[in-house]
Amino acid sequence: MxxxxxxxxxxxVTVAGLLAATLLSTAPGAASAPRPExxxxxxxxxxxxxxxxxxxxxxxxxxxxDQEGAYQDALRHAGQLHTVSPFWYxxxxxxxxxxxxGAGERxxxxxxxxxxxxxxxxxMETMKSGALAAILTSPARRTEHVDALMRTVATxxxxxxxxxxxxxxxxxxxxxxxxxxxxxxxxxxxxxxxHTLGKQCVMxxxxxxxxxxxxxxxxxxxxxxxxxxxxxxxxxxxxxDPGPLADTRWYDDIxxxxxxxxxxxxxxxGLPAYGWDWPADSASTAATKHVTWKEAxxxxxxxxxxxxxxxxxxxxxxxxxxxxxxxxVWYQDARGITAHLxxxxxxxxxxxxxxxxxxxxxxxxxxxxxx
Numbered sequence: 001m002x003x004x005x006x007x008x009x010x011x012x013v014t015v016a017g018l019l020a021a022t023l024l025s026t027a028p029g030a031a032s033a034p035r036p037e038x039x040x041x042x043x044x045x046x047x048x049x050x051x052x053x054x055x056x057x058x059x060x061x062x063x064x065x066d067q068e069g070a071y072q073d074a075l076r077h078a079g080q081l082h083t084v085s086p087f088w089y090x091x092x093x094x095x096x097x098x099x100x101x102g103a104g105e106r107x108x109x110x111x112x113x114x115x116x117x118x119x120x121x122x123x124m125e126t127m128k129s130g131a132l133a134a135i136l137t138s139p140a141r142r143t144e145h146v147d148a149l150m151r152t153v154a155t156x157x158x159x160x161x162x163x164x165x166x167x168x169x170x171x172x173x174x175x176x177x178x179x180x181x182x183x184x185x186x187x188x189x190x191x192x193x194x195h196t197l198g199k200q201c202v203m204x205x206x207x208x209x210x211x212x213x214x215x216x217x218x219x220x221x222x223x224x225x226x227x228x229x230x231x232x233x234x235x236x237x238x239x240x241d242p243g244p245l246a247d248t249r250w251y252d253d254i255x256x257x258x259x260x261x262x263x264x265x266x267x268x269x270g271l272p273a274y275g276w277d278w279p280a281d282s283a284s285t286a287a288t289k290h291v292t293w294k295e296a297x298x299x300x301x302x303x304x305x306x307x308x309x310x311x312x313x314x315x316x317x318x319x320x321x322x323x324x325x326x327x328x329v330w331y332q333d334a335r336g337i338t339a340h341l342x343x344x345x346x347x348x349x350x351x352x353x354x355x356x357x358x359x360x361x362x363x364x365x366x367x368x369x370x371x
Contacts, residue, residue, distance in 0.1 A: 056082035058368050059229070059268055060354040061122060062108075063087050064100040070357035071108050077365050078115035083227075084357070085162045085202070089152055091125040094141040097152045104156050118159040120200055123149065125165050132167040133175055136182030146189045153199060160200030162229070163187070168214050169206070176214050184220040191224040204229040204270075204353075207254040222262030229353045230258060233272035233332075238288040242278040242328040244313035246271075246336075248343050255347035264348035271340070271352050273360035275331020286325060292359035296331040314339030334363035341371065 058080045062070040064087055074084050088103035109119050125132060135141045153161050171179045191201035203225045208215045222228055235250050236243030251269070258267055275296050277289040291299065300307065303320035310317060317330040344350070350371055354360060 053079075054369065055350075056080055056117075057351050057371065058354060059083035059085065059120075059227075059351070061085045061087050061356040063356045063358075064102050066358050067102045067105070067108070071111065073358040073360075074112060074117065075115055078112070078117050080365060080369055081115075081117045083118045083120050083159075083200075083202075084112050085120050085122045087124065087356070088121045089123040091123055091127070091145070091148075091165070093127075093131070094135045094144040095148050097123060097148050106156070109156055109158070113157070118200070119157075120160040120162050120202055121152075121158060122162040122164050122204070123152065125167060127167055129167075129170050132165065133171055133179045133182075136186060137175070137178050138182075139185075142182065142186045142189065146186060146193065149190055150193055153194065153197075158199065160194055160202060160226070161190070162202040162204055163190070164204040166206070168216060171214055173213075180214070180217055184217050187221055188224045191226075200226045202227040202229060204231060206231055207250075208257050209250070209253045210257075218258060219261035222266055226266070227268055227351075228258070228262050228266055229268045229270055230254060231270045231355075233270060233274075233355060236276070236330065238276055238278075238290065241282050242276070242280065242317075242330060244310060244315040244317070244330050245275060245332060246315060246340065247313040248340055249313075251340055251343040252346070255343065255349060259347045259349070265351075267349050268351040268353040269344055269349055271337060271354055272332045273354055273356060273364070275329055277327055277329045280319065280326040280328045284325065286327075291329065291331060293331055293333055293361045294359065296329055297333075297361075299329065309335060311339075333361040334367050337364050337367050341367070345371065 056079070058077075060074065060081060060083075062074060062084050067086075074081060086103070086108065088100050090098050090100065092098050103121070112119050135145050149161060149163075165183065168176070168179060168183065187201070187203060194201045201224065203216070203221045205216050205218065205221070205228060206212065207230050208218060218228065232251060232254060233245045235246055237245075255267075255269070274290060274292050277291050277296070277299070279286040279288070299320070300318050305318040305320045308317050309315070315330060315336045316333050317328065319326060319328050321327070344352070352368060354364075
């Protein structure tokens with residue numbers, strides 16, 4: 001049986017993968033407390049000003065299908081998280097935004113706020129072909145949709161919204177420009193209205209490289225949004241051949257283009273905390289399976305497979321046999337993130353976004369703290 005989660009997960013990663021397969025400002029976090037004045041100098045020597053806390057540079061998505069585990073993970077690392085985006089809402093039509101199971105749980109919102117972390121829920125969409133385009137290219141329907149989004153943000157003490165709209169990948173060439181510009185118009189209106197209420201406006205976008213085509217307008221979105229999150233994962237995906245989910249050269253291409261039109265302080269590079277378990281034979285009809293880092297490492301230990309690391313891409317992998325079939329698993333861990341962060345630093349990008357909480361190698365947190 002395919003659960004609703006697997007359908008939605010497949011939609012999210014498949015659309016991103018279709019794009020990736022063709023390839024080879026900071027918005028404030030929690031409000032900081034007033035800094036106390038240093039004590040006066042004494043005869044024994046000058047006073048010492050307390051050092052400022054390290055800046056929070058990480059945001060992360062909180063998956064509703066592992067809500068409690070992800071919430072506890074967020075609390076453990078709240079000192080690094082400026083924003084958590086619960087994956088709580090889905091746009092169904094122009095006037096309808098539906099909640100996922102557990103959406104709006106006040107205990108989680110209040111707990112994250114007490115920890116000093118902003119709560120900016122994600123609204124995603126999996127509309128039928130042409131449905132999103134019809135909304136975006138109609139001024140009246142765009143307004144209806146922004147009204148629905150504003151009603152959603154008003155249901156709880158949220159700090160803003162994150163829009164993860166991906167249907168542009170299925171937009172035909174003839175209508176691409178009008179759909180792209182319609183999304184810019186929608187984002188501009190939404191961000192203006194969110195800012196009027198003192199709330200953040202975040203946009204999650206596909207990676208743009210030399211060979212990608214249908215992508216939202218980075219420059220226009222960068223002018224109106226507080227944050228632009230680039231989904232830096234699924235270079236290889238469930239519908240393709242085995243390989244790394246990310247690559248240092250790919251990241252360099254993505255960030256070269258992104259930082260040319262969006263201030264680096266507004267960018268967050270999305271990092272994977274998961275992987276894919278493929279049949280090694282591309283002609284196999286066996287399913288490709290999604291695995292979190294935790295699941296990948298548990299599988300590797302259970303199979304007695306040696307850990308391998310691809311120095312070129314900066315990602316771990318291993319192989320094993322399932323019955324008579326050879327399988328190949330590529331995923332991401334702390335060592336891989338360590339290999340990728342210098343590319344972010346090269347482009348002045350200090351903020352990252354983790355997909356997703358409670359998927360990850362725990363050792364990535366000190367790596368991310370070191371920037």
